[in-house]
Amino acid sequence: MGIVEKIKEIEEEMARTQKNKATEYHLGLLKAKLARYRAQLLEPPTKSGGGGSGFDVQKSGDARVALIGFPSVGKSTLLSKCTHTQSEAAAYEFTTLTAIPGVIEYQGARIQLLDLPGIVEGASQGRGRGRQVVSTAKTADLILIMLDATKSDEQRRLLEIELDAVGIRLNKTRPDVVFKRKTTGGITINTTVKLTKTDEKTIRTILAGYKLHNCDVMIREDITTDEFIDVLIGTRKYIPCLYVYNKIDAISLEQLDKLAHEPHSVVISCEMGLNLDYLIERIWAELGLVKVYTKKRGAHPDLDDPICLRKGATIEGVCNGIHRSLAANFRYGLVWYGKSSKFAPHAQKVGLSHQVQDEDVVSIFTK
Numbered sequence: 001m002g003i004v005e006k007i008k009e010i011e012e013e014m015a016r017t018q019k020n021k022a023t024e025y026h027l028g029l030l031k032a033k034l035a036r037y038r039a040q041l042l043e044p045p046t047k048s049g050g051g052g053s054g055f056d057v058q059k060s061g062d063a064r065v066a067l068i069g070f071p072s073v074g075k076s077t078l079l080s081k082c083t084h085t086q087s088e089a090a091a092y093e094f095t096t097l098t099a100i101p102g103v104i105e106y107q108g109a110r111i112q113l114l115d116l117p118g119i120v121e122g123a124s125q126g127r128g129r130g131r132q133v134v135s136t137a138k139t140a141d142l143i144l145i146m147l148d149a150t151k152s153d154e155q156r157r158l159l160e161i162e163l164d165a166v167g168i169r170l171n172k173t174r175p176d177v178v179f180k181r182k183t184t185g186g187i188t189i190n191t192t193v194k195l196t197k198t199d200e201k202t203i204r205t206i207l208a209g210y211k212l213h214n215c216d217v218m219i220r221e222d223i224t225t226d227e228f229i230d231v232l233i234g235t236r237k238y239i240p241c242l243y244v245y246n247k248i249d250a251i252s253l254e255q256l257d258k259l260a261h262e263p264h265s266v267v268i269s270c271e272m273g274l275n276l277d278y279l280i281e282r283i284w285a286e287l288g289l290v291k292v293y294t295k296k297r298g299a300h301p302d303l304d305d306p307i308c309l310r311k312g313a314t315i316e317g318v319c320n321g322i323h324r325s326l327a328a329n330f331r332y333g334l335v336w337y338g339k340s341s342k343f344a345p346h347a348q349k350v351g352l353s354h355q356v357q358d359e360d361v362v363s364i365f366t367k
């Protein structure tokens, strides 16, 4: 029996099993098995096999944003509107057959936008293009789930299932659980909060299912059984996501209003060019990028050419953004007027490890 069949069998058994106190840990065991098979399914393919890895497109710029959606929702139209790259768009499904990168230039940042082929239900289980698309999504800093506003919201749930199946967790943070393997000493489970969605017995069953007989588990959040399995598997990707509803030119104002008010959603019309600037603002905000202006001695800050960095970046990152060799010759930095300087409007002397904030003005002094 192949892995796909084994997964099907377990899923069927889970569907048959009523959820109650008595079956809780049997279900936990099944979930653990299921997660293991799914992980196997996603192991890198052999050279000849293909299918398991993403498209071979080099990452470029400050961040990568991937477009995921069913065929003909308007992914390629969006890429052509927001970047200088043209991606063929047409009224028939599966127009796009490979990954096509474009660049969004915004606030000094160069954001790579990846147009991808449309996927259908089952993409994560199958071989070939669908798997390649969802695997590519794993490499993104932000996922845009693109939806056709004229179609049912069922499409959204189906896409979420496909991404979930390859280990992507959308708009979630890593569960606050510390897990340590040991060689002896048995299993110790500590919790700092009351567990209402799982219990210690289930957790022990799952650990046994993974043949983990010696480990320390510290749970600091009211997690579910699935979240505990995610911690054990350890390769989950926690990626922010925006739900982009396209083709709003074709729906009523009432429908539009409802979609626009859902969390993490943006409504647009590629064809009519509606709300595209706002979408880019939202992309920027979700990525949490930071732009820093540099200032030479005695000169005004260079406001035209900010350096774009990732959230949490330091002065060292600023140095590398200016010139490769700058960090090696670094003496000290000054942060001017910026939000991270406590002494605005004066300058604060800082070292390489100082974290910069959005819109900081920075001077670097070398040896």
Ligand SMILES: Nc1nc2c(ncn2[C@@H]2O[C@H](COP(=O)(O)OP(=O)(O)OP(=O)(O)O)[C@@H](O)[C@H]2O)c(=O)[nH]1
Binding pocket: 069, 070, 071, 072, 073, 074, 075, 076, 077, 078, 088, 089, 090, 091, 092, 093, 094, 095, 096, 097, 116, 117, 118, 119, 246, 247, 248, 249, 250, 268, 269, 270, 271, 272
């Ligand atoms: N009404 C309307 N149609 C749109 C809009 N954006 C795109 N379309 C149309 O939708 C169709 C599909 O657009 P594509 O950009 O090819 O869609 P895609 O998601 O890239 O499709 P695949 O590559 O096949 O997965 C085309 O006929 C577009 O003209 C929009 O905002 N409103």
Ligand SMILES: [K+]
Binding pocket: 071, 072, 073, 089, 090, 091, 092, 093, 094, 095, 096
């Ligand atoms: K299309």
Ligand SMILES: [Mg+2]
Binding pocket: 075, 076, 077, 088, 089, 095, 096, 115, 116, 117, 118
């Ligand atoms: Mg396309």
